Each structure stands twice: as structure tokens, then as C-alpha cells.
Amino acid sequence: xxxxTQTPKFRVLKTGQSMTLLCAxxxxxxxxxxxxxxxxxxxxxxxxxxxxxxTAKGEVPDGxxxxxxxxxxxxxxxxxxxxxxxxxYFCASSYSSTSGYTGELFFGEGSRLTVx
Amino acid sequence: AQSVTQLDSHVSVSEGTPVLLxxxxxxxxxxxxxxYVQHPNKGLQLLLKYTSAATLVKGINGFEAEFxxxxxxxxxxxPSAHMSDAAEYFCVVSDLFMEYGNKLVxxxxxxxxxxx
Numbered sequence: 001x002x003x004x005t006q007t008p009k010f011r012v013l014k015t016g017q018s019m020t021l022l023c024a025x026x027x028x029x030x031x032x033x034x035x036x037x038x039x040x041x042x043x044x045x046x047x048x049x050x051x052x053x054x055t056a057k058g059e060v061p062d063g064x065x066x067x068x069x070x071x072x073x074x075x076x077x078x079x080x081x082x083x084x085x086x087x088x089y090f091c092a093s094s095y096s097s098t099s100g101y102t103g104e105l106f107f108g109e110g111s112r113l114t115v116x
Numbered sequence: 117a118q119s120v121t122q123l124d125s126h127v128s129v130s131e132g133t134p135v136l137l138x139x140x141x142x143x144x145x146x147x148x149x150x151x152y153v154q155h156p157n158k159g160l161q162l163l164l165k166y167t168s169a170a171t172l173v174k175g176i177n178g179f180e181a182e183f184x185x186x187x188x189x190x191x192x193x194x195p196s197a198h199m200s201d202a203a204e205y206f207c208v209v210s211d212l213f214m215e216y217g218n219k220l221v222x223x224x225x226x227x228x229x230x231x232x
Contacts, residue, residue: 042206042222042224043160043222102165103148103165103167103220104162105160107159109157109158109159110157
């Protein structure tokens with residue numbers, strides 16, 4: 001019963017480096033999301049996907065790219081990391097509006113990224 | 117536009133005493149409201165949700181919340197705090213489900229400390 005799995009859990013980058021965070025879910029959810037969590041700001045939506053091959057921008061998309069090549073995976077990429085991207089990143093998934101959506105999101109345990 | 121205000125960034129209670137975490141919301145439509153809990157170094161977990169049915173909502177671990185439209189509030193309560201309740205709590209509002217993706221707005225969070 002894995003649910004939503006994020007890798008890696010911790011990463012330290014230097015400014016300008018690139019990296020990819022991987023999210024995998026085994027609940028056959030249509031929708032997937034990437035959030036960032038910063039102290040005192042709650043969670044903010046970076047990008048989301050409503051199905052395989054489709055992605056859309058959220059509230060804070062600048063500096064990030066995403067891909068959803070397979071239904072169960074949602075990748076978040078940083079092409080040129082900046083210190084402002086130091087944060088905890090959460091992936092989440094949910095049912096779609098036509099397949100049992102209740103408003104509940106299922107979250108991974110987070111990926112802590114530090115950019116020096 | 118929808119928004120959420122959690123009125124206390126930190127709440128401290130003694131074990132066995134009541135818990136009150138306050139949340140006010142702003143929404144243009146008839147909102148759905150949620151409380152999520154995040155234990156240290158973990159992902160977020162749904163505690164309870166209000167989706168226009170009963171105004172008093174019961175959740176997991178003895179928590180409940182009351183939707184008060186006249187006060188635009190959705191406060192979270194528990195009669196008797198347990199040490200395991202120490203965590204960060206997020207109030208979340210969602211307007212009508214958007215055609216693409218899930219439009220959730222998170223509050224900044226309230227850290228609950230439980231003293232023995």
C-alpha cells in the first residue's frame with residue numbers, strides 16, 4: 001500500500017544546477033499535483049496534471065517544468081536552481097471529477113530541497 | 117477570489133484539555149472546506165471535510181469542525197488533546213471544482229503543541 005511516493009527525499013544543489021523530482025502513485029488517480037511548502041505560507045500549487053500527457057500551470061510555476069508521460073508518474077524539473085527554490089516539495093494525487101472526486105488529495109511525504 | 121486565514125500560527129494546550137484551531141475563509145461561491153494535518157516530516161493527511169451537507173463535521177481522531185456561513189468560519193475542535201495531536205494543521209478552501217484541476221487554497225498553518 002505505497003500510495004504516493006516521492007524521490008529523492010533530500011537533495012542539496014548548487015545555484016544553476018538542474019534536477020528532477022519523481023512522484024509515483026499506485027491508486028490509479030487521474031489528477032496529480034506538485035506543491036511547495038514554505039514556512040508561514042501554507043502550500044502553493046506549482047503545476048498540476050489532469051491526465052497522462054497533459055499539464056497546466058498553478059500559482060507559482062516560474063522556474064519549474066513538469067511532465068506526465070505515464071499516468072502513475074509526475075516529474076518536476078528545475079532547469080537552473082536558485083536559492084529561492086529552497087523548499088519542501090509535495091506531490092499529491094486525486095480522483096477526477098468523473099471518477100469519485102471528493103476534494104481529498106493524497107500526499108507524498110515530501111522532498112526537501114536546499115539550493116546553495 | 118477565495119482565501120483562508122488561520123488566526124493563530126501557534127497554539128499550545130495541555131494534554132487532556134480542549135483544542136480550538138480557528139479558520140476564517142472567503143469564497144465567492146458555496147465552498148468546500150477541509151482540515152489537513154501534517155505530522156513532522158510527513159505528508160498531509162485529511163482530517164475532515166465539509167461539502168454542503170451537515171454543518172457539523174466529524175473527522176478522524178476525535179476532531180470535528182463546524183461550518184458557520186454567517187461568520188465565514190470553519191474552526192477545528194477536539195474535546196481532549198492527546199500528545200499525538202502535536203502537528204501542524206491546515207485549513208483549506210475549495211470553490212466549485214474547476215474544469216481542470218483542483219482549486220484548493222491553503223491557509224498558512226497552525227502549529228499545535230501539546231504539553232504533558
